[in-house]
Amino acid sequence: MECFVLGIGGMMPMPGRRLSSVAVRVEGQLYLFDGGEGTQVPYKELHLGLRSLDLIAVSHLHADHVLGLPGLLMLRGQMPDPGPLTILGPPGLARFIRNIRADLRMHIRYPIEIKEWSKDADRLAYRDALVNIFWQPLEHSVFCLGYRMEEHQRPGRFDPDRARELGVPAGPLFGQLQRGQTITTPQGTTVEPTEVLGPTRRGRHMVFATDTIPCRSLVELLDAADIAFVESMFLPDDEEDAREKKHMTAAQAAGAAAEAKVQQLLLFHISPRYERRELKRFADIARSIHPNANVAKEGQIIAIPLPD
Ligand SMILES: [Zn+2]
Ligand SMILES: [Zn+2]
Structure with a gap:
């Protein structure tokens, strides 16, 4: 899992500071979190490619988080046969995209599935072969979602000595056991994967939490994540502004x-x-409170090691 920081700014793009957006790559597949004005520029600079971008998760309907979507949708449409795109987001997102597509006469020939959060929505917003994505409302001046992406659990560590003891010869049967398949040895004994695999290992967890005040929901969303991008609009000297504008300080x-x-x-x-x-x-x-904290840097690529 690698995270690509496309921008770290809030409110408006500035010279030398682009709007907050993060792309995550898992086994070649790309997932994009928010797309403010101009997000396609750092996306291109980082050579992320649109071929493997099938999901965009949107936090909320404020300009600094969504105005880049039309450009990204058009860009994706320039590829031959780009395949369907899923967009997750708050209520009202489908209307926003429908209107902008109509008003700008955008010719998009690939299917777009928009999934809006609703009161009775499941915590699990999206699932594919690689990850689960959960969403959770935060507390901002408008309805805003935080996201948590979890890689699926991986099979436990394979014990080749144990497999040999059970009469499994090294070779293709080892691979089948590692993939969780039951096999039969040349002597006709059945061997279950659980006999040769250790306990399942968890995948990596990433949290994208922007535009919120400090709240219980945020702490729950962050729970022991391997990496978390968390909004920090202000310094503690400006805590009054943070409270009023429904943002957080670095502290x-x-x-x-x-x-x-x-x-x-x-x-x-x-x-x-x-x-x-x-x-x-x-x-x-931030570091005086959390020892492994920093400000994200634009263009930064962070590889997240497997937890074991
Ligand atoms: Zn914002
Ligand atoms: Zn906002």
Whole structure:
């Protein structure tokens, strides 16, 4: 699992600071979280390619998180036969996309499935062969969703010595057992995968949590994630503004991540009022609360190691 930081800004794109968006790659498959104005530019710079982008998750209907969607949809349409696209997001997203497609006369020839959160929606928003994506409402000035992406569990570690003891010769039968299939040895004995595999191992967990005040729901979403991108619009000196605008300070973001025992915290969605040199203060404050915290950097690629 690799995370690509496309931007770390909040509110508006600025010279040298693009809007908050993260792409995640799992075994070649790409998942995009939010697409504000201009997101297609860093997407191209990082050579992510659109062929394997089949899912976009949208946090909320504020301009700095969705105005880049039309461009991304058109760009994807330039490929021959791009295949269907799923977009997850808040109520109202389907109407937004429908209207913008009609008003801009966008010619999109591939199917788009839009799945909106609703009160009785399952916590599991999306599932494919590689990951589950969960969504959870946060607390912002408009309805806003946080996302948690979990790789599926992996089979336990294979014990070749044990397999040989059970009469399995090295070769294709080893592979079948590793893939969880029951096999028959040349002597006619049946061997179950559980006899030669250790306990199942968990996959990697990533959280994308932007535009919220500190809340219980955020801590639950962050629960022991391997990596979490958490909004931190303000420095603690501006806590009053954070409260009023329904955002967090660096200290609040780090506090939530520390409470949830997140492994690695990356702050993003920084207010345009802070200059680049002030980002160090965000990092210092966060690190005084969560030892493995930093401000995400644009263009940064973070490989998340397997937990075992
Ligand atoms: Zn925002
Ligand atoms: Zn917002």
